[in-house]
Amino acid sequence: SSLERTININTHTGKDIAFENDDNFSFNFSYDYDFYKNTNNLTFRNYKFIIIDGFIESVGEVHHLFEKANKNKLPYVIFCYGMSEEVKHNIMINNREGRFTVLPVSLDVNDENTLNILNDIAVIHNGEVISSNMGQTISQEVSKELPIGEKICFFKNKISLLPVADKDK
Numbered sequence: 745s746s747l748e749r750t751i752n753i754n755t756h757t758g759k760d761i762a763f764e765n766d767d768n769f770s771f772n773f774s775y776d777y778d779f780y781k782n783t784n785n786l787t788f789r790n791y792k793f794i795i796i797d798g799f800i801e802s803v804g805e806v807h808h809l810f811e812k813a814n815k816n817k818l819p820y821v822i823f824c825y826g827m828s829e830e831v832k833h834n835i836m837i838n839n840r841e842g843r844f845t846v847l848p849v850s851l852d853v854n855d856e857n858t859l860n861i862l863n864d865i866a867v868i869h870n871g872e873v874i875s876s877n878m879g880q881t882i883s884q885e886v887s888k889e890l891p892i893g894e895k896i897c898f899f900k901n902k903i904s905l906l907p908v909a910d911k912d913k
Contacts, residue, residue: 768897768904769868773858776826776850777900779836786898788847791819792890795866796882797875799853800827803834809886810834813844820846821896823865825853847896849903869893870909 780786792812800806806822813820827835827850835846851858866873874885895906 768895768906770902770904771861771864772902773861774852774855774901775903776832776848777898778832779839779848779850780898782840783898787895788819788821788845788897789895791821791847791893791896793821793823793869793871793893794886794890795862795869795871795873796822796824796885797862797873797877798882799825800831800882802828803831805882806831806886808883809890810838810844810846813846814838817844820844820890821893822846822848823851823862824848825851825858825862847898865905868905868907868909 794809800822803810809820809822827848832848832850835848838844839846851861862873865871869891871891874880874882892908893905894908897904
């Protein structure tokens, strides 16, 4: 596997082996899929993103991001370890009403498969993980100009990303 190719291994009932080349990176893990149940197009290009090593407790923490998403109508992806019901409800209502497109990848903090996944996602995006351990706060970081991702596809228990990072990275 490399930035040019991903190898997907799946079981099937046949005896033959099939190889599938994919330009995207696929990450298999569970995340809160409630945001995508009623969505027709689950592929987004040129999205702004933020990767948060933490839990989003209040709407105030992501208020600036919501305002920007409402004004510029660009899709925003938030990678994080969960969010309060208040934040989740607010995102779902505003997405449904067409006010903005905010796409959370809200990971389960108790899932061992997601322990280092944010670092992997950051490398693929050529981005960084926002962490309170580094003195960063969510509200300060979302008010800054956020980086842009190439392409993301959402599936049940899987996301697929087109790398932003160059081959050397």
